[in-house]
Amino acid sequence: MSAQVDRTDASAGLPAHPERATMEGRNKVLGFWLLLGAETVMFACFFGTYLALRGSSMDGPTTQELYQIPMVALSTVILLTSSLTSVIGVHGMHQNNYKKMMFWFGVTVLLGLSFLGLEIYEFVEYVHEGHTFTGSAFGSAFYTLLGTHGAHVLFGVTWITTLMIQARKRGLNLDMAPKFYLASLYWHFVDVVWVFIFTVVYLMGKVS
């Protein structure tokens, strides 16, 4: 009953928490949380900037005129659901169920892509209404915050897709498990940021 796990065990089935079974995996998880702590500070600064500048819309449209609550609600449901599907993917990994893991991460990618599609549509609409990056301080702060979040979604989609291609070649082992675990952590973080975006940007924009 040794706690030691080496890679030859992988064929006999992964341990209960394969992402923490190796020193490399544990270090990756720890390091990734440090990155998420730093990302929290970055996004917080964008939120602060947005709150300071959201009233400075020059002659362009205001938050009240721009935001469409039904579309924000749809984006929110999509992203929240994708957070659930990615955790089910990790759950599949913990059960050593390769097919379940791949299926649910695949669903996560599709939901992420539909979120991006909606966001692009939204930005195109806003530009037609005169809300542009260089049009006002409000525009700059808005697109910086939303654009950085959207870039994170795009990166997450690309990351999970490439991981799935790699897993098809290599299978699920102690080397791949931490990668999928980190990708799901990243995806949840992106969702956490969106929770604040729909609250602080969209809902508060409709209230005041």
Place this chain on the structure above:
Amino acid sequence: MEANTQPTQAQTGKQDSGLKYVASFALMILLTAVAFAAVAMNIVPQGWVIPLILVLAAVQVFLQLFTFMHLDLKKDAVTVSFMVTGLFIGVVCAVAVAILV
């Protein structure tokens, strides 16, 4: 360091049913619906809407961190300290920028 290794207990994996994720997801959807309803309908007194939706967002973030992201206050003291430090510095910066600019 090896003492920290998770033993290969298959049973811990089996106890971990997917149900808690679905329950937590349902709660997140409910909190979101309440936040949207508070803004879209006139059910909450004017001054209370913003504090209410901010609290709902904070609750939802903690749900994400401790259920979906598997944070554990006792087991992952270092990772929790990374996030707490990040949140603390972040909130200070955000509030300062929002007030001072």
